[in-house]
Structure formats: structure tokens, C-alpha cells
Amino acid sequence: MHLNKITVLFLVWSCVVFGQKKITVEEIYSGVYTAKAMDELKSMQNTNHYTVLNFDKNTGSSQIDVYDFGTLKKVTTLIDTKQFKALPKIESYSFDASEKQLLLACNKKQIFRHSFTADYFLFDTATQVLVKLFDFPVQEPTFSPDGKKIAYARENNLYVYDLSSKTTTTITTDGKKNSIINGITDWVYEEEFAFVKAFDWSKDSQIIAYIRFDESQVPEFSMSIFKKDLYPTIETFKYPKAGEKNSEVSLHIYDVNAKSTQKVNLETYSDFYIPRIQWTNDAHVLSAQILNRHQDSLDLLFIDGNSAVAKVVLNEKDKAYVAVTNDLTFLKDNSFIWTSEKDGFNHIYLYDKTGKFKNQVTKGNWEVTKYYGFDAKTNTVFYQSVENSSINKAIYKIGLDGKNKVLLSPKTGANAATFSPNFQYYINTFSTAEQPTRYSLNDSKTGKELQVIENNEALATQLKAYNLPVKEFFVLKTDKGNELNAWIMKPKDFDASKKYPVFMIQYSGPGSQQVVNQWGNSNEYWFMMLAQQGYIVACVDGRGTGFKGANFKKCTQKQLGKFEVEDQIDAAKVIGNYPFVDKTRIGIWGWSYGGFMASNCIMKGNDVFKMAIAVAPVTNWRFYDSVYTERYMQTPQENPRGYDDNSPMNFVQQLKGKFLLIHGSGDDNVHVQNSMQMMEAMIQANIQFDSQIYPDNDHSIRGGKTRMQLYNKMTNFIKENL
Incomplete structure (x- = not known):
């Protein structure tokens, strides 16, 4: 069918005036809605400046620019790749202590989640001499x-x-x-x-x-890598599963x-x-x-x-587990700052140079979520916490003696800080569920906002045409009396007299948080798209999730998937009883730990959930790595029931609803073995299900058009089965 220009203009106009401009999966995963960010933002240590890695789309060049904390004005460009023909795109960088020499990482080749090799160039900012360090990565x-x-x-x-x-x-x-x-x-x-x-x-x-690391005794895991070759290759690496030999360190x-x-x-x-x-x-x-x-x-x-x-x-000892701290900070006399959950909440402590306890710097029934640093001149500690609500994050300063606490972040939502080296200023990264990420310069004494750096106003204006649905935050109380943080997202043309299907999303892993008042990632747009298409989307953080204290987080110890699944089922029952919800049409989705949860929920909650999608799920904790799994479960030899009672593989006979199982064949983290054995269990139980394997994809399942195909597939499955 061919449309003339007048018809097309009318359709565009009517779409905006009479309804919402529709979000599409293609737009989401081609970056149409991406917020502007300050990439590789680093606070310098010797001058009151910060650096940012910028990329010029017109020239294809990358620059490391220096800005003044006080004025936000660009002071200089340290290096621009268009001035050095031998220099590829800069992907990351680091300074020496004098901040006169730079190491530039180019041509990165990822190994696992964090590790990579790269070609490195040494740049002297004084002489402007650039040298490639080695002939090898x-x-x-x-x-x-x-x-x-x-x-x-x-x-x-x-x-x-x-x-x-x-x-x-x-x-x-x-x-x-x-x-x-x-x-x-x-x-x-x-x-x-x-x-x-x-x-x-x-x-x-x-x-x-x-x-x-001596990993010679660690069992090996092998994956076939298919690519487009005539014969696949085999990638073999050491992977200690729960209860197996670890590296000797x-x-x-x-x-x-x-x-x-x-x-x-x-x-x-x-x-x-x-x-x-x-x-x-x-x-x-x-x-x-x-x-x-x-x-x-x-x-x-x-x-x-x-x-x-x-x-x-x-x-430090704990009846569950001790969290490893990243916050160890040594003061001039070698006394040190340390963070710990030992009083039931994560807080900041001070010890002398011999390890003798001096004082607890922060205290209360709330969590310190990030330690930013210590200003020796004023004896002040800077940190982020959830003191004003477990779904919001705020910036504070406090004396090392635990006195004179000051709230620095003026807005309620998700606040994060990058402090200047003299702690005079900080760049506040702020967002809410409705406000795209906003960068501002703030005064560290009072928290006063001095200047806006980037407010993503262009994105906010662009999104107005979509009349996006919003999250309503609330505390959901289950019939068992558990109070759980939650949000619900309704279609913008919501009619309380109608009955809507509900699509629940969650992750649920230990210490995680999905119910948080901040601007989300691309998944959030997918949830909004589903709401535009007539679904209510809901999210509940059950027991075991983070920022509500150690007891709430660690109650799942030795039985991962028990209370978390119970809470999702109970929450679905509460939501199902809302007058505007069709309780026969509730679905659930999750990725990784969330996939483990979605799999369990569709089986153990077969009278509640009509459908489920599990992406890259753990299906039995025996298949997962030693460090993570044993932290919460001990070993399978010590706790076999904890592993078996909550493995969805052992409950496939209870599946009644529609189930879609998705995995990347090159997942080095949660191995495709998990889904393969889950499939086999369902096949031998003569249970029908849907599945999708993504060749050579790792745990993130991305690259090229992969995300578009994946999210279109999941969207279609939801439409057909919910």
C-alpha cells in the first residue's frame, strides 16, 4: 500500500496529538534514547581540575580534555588523536603521580568481563612526545x-x-x-x-x-566457538564450580x-x-x-x-558472610578507615595503625552505599548513603569523630559524586525515574548547586512526544507480612474499570536493587514500550535484596531461591487482587539470577504465573562458580538440600504456563550447560517450552542486531502468551 504525503503527515500528527509516539525495540537498541554522559571522568590529584575522554563524531578523533572544577571551563586538551596519525582511538587512560605522563589504551581486546589486553602508548604532556610502548598487547x-x-x-x-x-x-x-x-x-x-x-x-x-594463582588443579570448562568457520574451535579455561578445587593462591x-x-x-x-x-x-x-x-x-x-x-x-566474622571492602583508606599516621556490616548495616569505622578500634564514624539503621574519601585538612569524610530512603541515594559529609553530619545533595533521587582533589567542589550525577541523568557542579561545604554541566534537556524534550508512562513507587505488603519495595508502571490511558495483564520484572540476587528512584538503562524503555502496548509492568525487591540492612539481605543464606521466589509469588497474588488487574494474566521475566527466579516462579507458582521468560539463568547452583555460590550456599557437599530444593530443574513437572528459555552459547559466566540441562529435564518430562540459543554470545547477549532480535522475540512471546 502506498501513502501520499498528506496521509503520512496526518498519521504522524494524529499519533502525537491523539496518543503517544510509540517506542520501538529498534529505536531502543540503536541508541535513539541514550542520555549524554561524561565518559572516563577523572578527578586530578595535583590541580583542581578534572579530565574527560571526549569523542568527535565528525572527525572520528578522541580527545582527553582538562576542565577547571571551579569554572567548568576547558583549560586545555591534553591530547587529540587527530594530531597523531599513529594513535588509534583512545579507549581509556591513566596518569602517573605527577600527572605529566599518560598511558593510553587503544585497540582493546576483551578477555572476560573486566579483563582485556590493549596496545599502550606513553604520552609526555610537557614534551608532547608520543611513544608506542611495546610491539605486543x-x-x-x-x-x-x-x-x-x-x-x-x-x-x-x-x-x-x-x-x-x-x-x-x-x-x-x-x-x-x-x-x-x-x-x-x-x-x-x-x-x-x-x-x-x-x-x-x-x-x-x-x-x-x-x-x-596456581590453577593447575582447577577443573576446566570448554565452549565451542562457531563463528563462520568450517570447523568450530574450542575455548577452554579454568572455572571452579561450587565445591570444586580453587586456585591455590x-x-x-x-x-x-x-x-x-x-x-x-x-x-x-x-x-x-x-x-x-x-x-x-x-x-x-x-x-x-x-x-x-x-x-x-x-x-x-x-x-x-x-x-x-x-x-x-x-x-571480622559473620554468621553468613563478610563482605570484602573496597574502602580501606590509610591516613597519614597509617591509621585507617574501613567499612563493615558488623552492626547490621554498612557503616564507616576508624582504626589506629595497629588495628585497634577508635570509633564508628557513621551509624544508624541505614546503609553507607559508597565511601568517597577523606579530607585531611578538615578531618571530614564524604560518603553516599540511603539514609533518607532505601530507594534514594544522597551525598553526605561528616567529621571523622562522627559529628557535624551535613546533607550535601539538595535533590531527592539518585545522587553520586566526583570530588575535586581539594574537596572544595564535587560534580553531582543526579537522576530520578522521571529525570534523565543531570550533571552539576556543587559546593562541598553546603551542597549548593553552582552550575549545570549537562542536564540532558534535549533528551527530555525528545521524550515528551512519547508521553511516557511513569513508575509509581510504593511498599507492597504480602499476606505473610513482608514489606517489600516496589514500583508499578501503568499505561498512560489507564482505565481503572478495565482489567490489565501484568508483566513482572526482577533480578532478586543477594544485595541487588531494582526498585530505585533513578534514570534507567535501555531495559526501562522496553518496559515503557510494553506499558504503551497495554501491559502493567511491576517490579518488587524481595527478601535478599540490598540496602535494607544485613538481616534483610542475608536471610536467604544457605537457601538461595526459597524466600525470593516466595516473595515474588506472594507479591503477584497481592497485585493480582488489584481491581484493575486480570489475575489470570500475570507473567514474569528475569536475566541471570533473575532468570533463575523466573524459572522457579513459573513452576512453583504455576497457579499464579501464566508465562515466564528466563534469560541466561542459573538452573542449579552446582553449575555456578565457587566464590559466588559458596558465599551464600556453602558447598553442595555441605548443603545438598539447599541446592536441590530450589533448583528449577527439579520442578519441571509443575510447569503449566508458557516458558521461554534463552541463552548465549559462549557464556563464560553462566554456562549454557544450565539451559541445556534444563531443556533436557523438560524434554524427558514431556513438557512443551520455547527456547532460543544465541551462537557465541556471552552473558550480555549483544552485538550487531542481536539485542533487537532478542527483545523483539521476547516482546512477541509476551503478546502471544500474556
């Missing part, structure tokens, strides 16, 4: 504090490169794929302890401490001048983790966090850099 190159050397990892070994002599010294030689790794974490550490660089320079640039101290290595004596520990190492302000004292395999006891060690002798300065 490396990992995690790091300046020594004096700026004279760079330590880096290559093919599981560690090296030191001297910038003046242009010579390389080898620290380790025994690195071998799937056997020995020096200074870089293994798969499970990277994924679950969220770090890659397992080495650190001492403050005087004389010593490098590093962790060595050891801690080593390398003397740069003597070129000698000592091993730290950790013989009092067995089957343990080293999730963090960090040099203190004493150049010869290294700190290390040592965690037992059950993860319910953590020691903070101080290690003498000369003798490699270790002593315990702090121990």
Missing part, C-alpha cells in the same frame, strides 16, 4: 609512584619496564595458560571479587607485591633493585582467598585481606615488606 600497565617505571603483565607473567633505559626486567617466568598466573586474577576472582590487577607498587617504588614481594622475590608465609591458612592487597602509607608495610573459603571470617594482615612477616591487625 599487554595487561594492566601501572606507573611506579615515582613515574620512572611501569609494571605490566603479559601472558601470565609480570615485568618491569624502565622508562629511562628502555629496558625490561622479568619478575616471573613460570606463567602458563590454564596453569600459573602471576599478578593477574583468575576467572573467578575477576568475576566475583571484581578486580584484575593483582599487583601493587609500594609507595617508595622499591617493591612490587603480587598474587600468584600465594603472596609474593619483589624487590625492584635487588631483583629478588620473597614469599609471604601464609601457612596458617588453608583453602583461602586473597581478595585485596594494598600498600599502606608506610612504604614497607603491605596490607592484605585474607578470606576463608566459607567467607565468614576475614583477616586484615599487615606484612613487613623487608622480612615478608605477616600479622593480623583486624578480624
